[in-house]
Amino acid sequence: MRLRALPDFSPRRVFLFTVALGGAAGVDFVASSMMGIAGTHIRGGVHASPEDFLWSMTSYAAMASVANLMLARIARHTSYRSYTVVGLLVAALGSLLCMLCDTPLELTIARGVQGFGAGGLFAASRILIQLVAARDERGPLFIGFNIGSLGLSAITPWLAAELVEGAAWQMVFAIQVVLALAVLVLVLLTYPHRVTPAGGLWELDIDPMDWPVVILFGLGAMVLMHGLGDLRFYEFASSPSVALTPLAGVALIGAAFVRLHREPQLWLDPHALLGRRYLVGILFYAIYYFLNGLWNYLIPTLLQSGFGFGFQVTGEVLTWASTLSLGAMLCFSLVAPKLFGQRRYIAFGYVLFSVALLMLSLRTMTGASMDVILPALFLQGLTVPFVMAQVAGMTFVDFDEDDFQDAYAFKNIVRQIATASGTGAASLWLQYGETVARTRLVERITPFDLGGMPPMPELMRMASELETQATLVASANLLSWLAVFCGCVAVIALLIRWRTTPVS
Structure with a gap:
């Protein structure tokens, strides 16, 4: 098809342009999801504890939040094309730095660089479609966009598993360097040029910018996410002060919005974000991306540490599940005009998830074959169009082009925080659950079960089985609670009102 705003673009170039838009968004998706999918290998490579590993995810999300905050101002001064090009270059540099890391601190810093480059790419791509x-x-246009974004997300687990098995954990980030540079080439070849750009990136005047807002927002996002992840690591009854960390993060973000309320034109305009429909949509976005981040960490861990499948098999299975999601989204793109705006489809998606x-x-039991596991993974893959796409269709319907840029940038700040919180929470929740399960399993072992003092190889085998059982028990418990939670969300989706009620 041709676009009225780009009359010189052939249908073929329009399609490649949308694939490039999706590919840029996919660079961000891959950078976030691979920390969950390959988290065990990365943690082992830099010798990181779960708490240390959480910092590498929160630093990415915090800097991505800053990137989304700055997105509209930079893009309006230069262009979304220039922003995307620079973002891809910084993302590739950050991925390269991640490859060279030896310690958790180095990984945290490198992931921050990666997040600053990749974190705003999804919002930039989606806003450009709107423009x-x-x-x-x-x-x-979303057919090509979904092929680019979900296609990268689908192929990466399999490709990473193949390369990591044959080389080392650094290949997870080497792939991301190659993907970012490949998408960069496609962007340079297909993106339209701005006819009369206001200026170059090097001409951007940073003096009048309210940098306390940026610092408050970035620091608040990091403190909030790390605090949420730590909540499950500590016993709240014995350490109530642990709740102060996420509260401090909320306070910092709140302080940033107080300043934005006074000077909205510099960063985000908070007045554009107060519609009832938008706030309800943001709530459902946060729930979905929290569950998505949690799922992306829990399932690879369960498949490898619980069921005993190798990273290669796990990567292949996750690729097939993601490919099914891509197919579902492509089908949805064809019928979307008839389905948008229906709450019951969101509820149906969460019922499927549950x-x-x-x-x-x-x-979740010892010796389970992949044949009995795949139906559940594939069923979850079908939830994407019903949950994510439907929420998108109902959230942004009221915005004009200018307000859409602010609304979508803030939505992606929420996405980064929710995804990182879900991944970090899954890591720490599993550790907590495994500790409880391991303790209860050990308490059941008696001297009669051991038959005296077994030889060392037998003790090692029993210890390995104990760890496997602890992972299975902890995962089963978490999955059960999440199923109940998704069922509750489905009910809320049917009952809650999405009608626009602007707040003055």
């Missing part, structure tokens, strides 16, 4: 296409032209979680929790 170059009229409402009646946007639907078909059933998938419950199925997997009931099949």
Whole structure:
């Protein structure tokens, strides 16, 4: 198809342009998801504890939040094309730095660089679609966008597993360097040039910018996410002060919004973010991305440490599940105009999610074959169009182009915080659950079960089985609670009102 705003673009170039848009967003998706999928290997490579590893995720999300905060101002001064090009270069540099890390601190810093480059790419791509296409032209554009974004997310687990098994954990980030540079080439070849750019990136005047807002927002996001992850690591009854950390993060972000309320034109305009429909949509976005970050960490850990499948098999399975999600999204793109704005489809998506979680929790046992696990993974993959795409269709319907840029940038700040919080929470929750399960399993072992003092090889085998059982028990419990939670979200989706009620 042709676009009225880009009359010189052939249908083929329009398609490649949308694939490039999706590919840029996919660089961000891959950078976030691979920390969960390959988290065990990365943690072992830099000798990081779960708490140390959490910092590498929160630093990415915090700097990505800063990037989204600065996105609109930089892009309006230069162009979204220039912003994307620079973002991809910084993302590639950050991925390269991650490859060279030897300690958790180095990984935390490198991930911050990666997040600053990649964190705003999804928002930049989605906003650009809004700017170059009229409402009646946007639907078909998401076919190429989904191929680029979800296609990268689908192929990366398999590719990373193949390379890590044959080389080392650094290949997880080497792939991301190559992907960022490949997408950069596609962007340079297909993106439209701004006709009369206001200026170059080097001409951006940073003096009048309210930098306390940036510092408060970035620091608040990091403190909030790390505090949320730590909550499950400590016994709240014995350490109530642990709740002060996430509260401090909320306070810092609140202080940033207080300043934004006075000078909205410099960063985000908070007045554009107060509609009822938008706030409800942001809530559902946060829930989905929290669950997505948690799922992306829990499932690879369960498949490898619980069921005993290798990283190669795990990567292949996750690629097939992601490919199914891609297919579902492509089908949804064809019928989206008839389905948008229906709360029952969101509820149906969460019912599917709940059933998938419950199925997997009931099949979490020693010796389970992949045949009984795959249906649950594939069912979860089908939830993407019903949950994410439907929420998107109902959240942004009221915004004009200018307000859409602020609204989508803030949505991606929420996405980064929710995804990192879910991944970090899964890491720490599993550690806590495994500790409890291991303690209870050991308490059941008596001298009669051991038959005297067994030889060392037998003790090592029993210890390994104990660790496996602890992972299975902890995962099954977490999956069961998440199934109940998704069922509750489905009910809320049916009951809550999305009607726009602007707040003055």
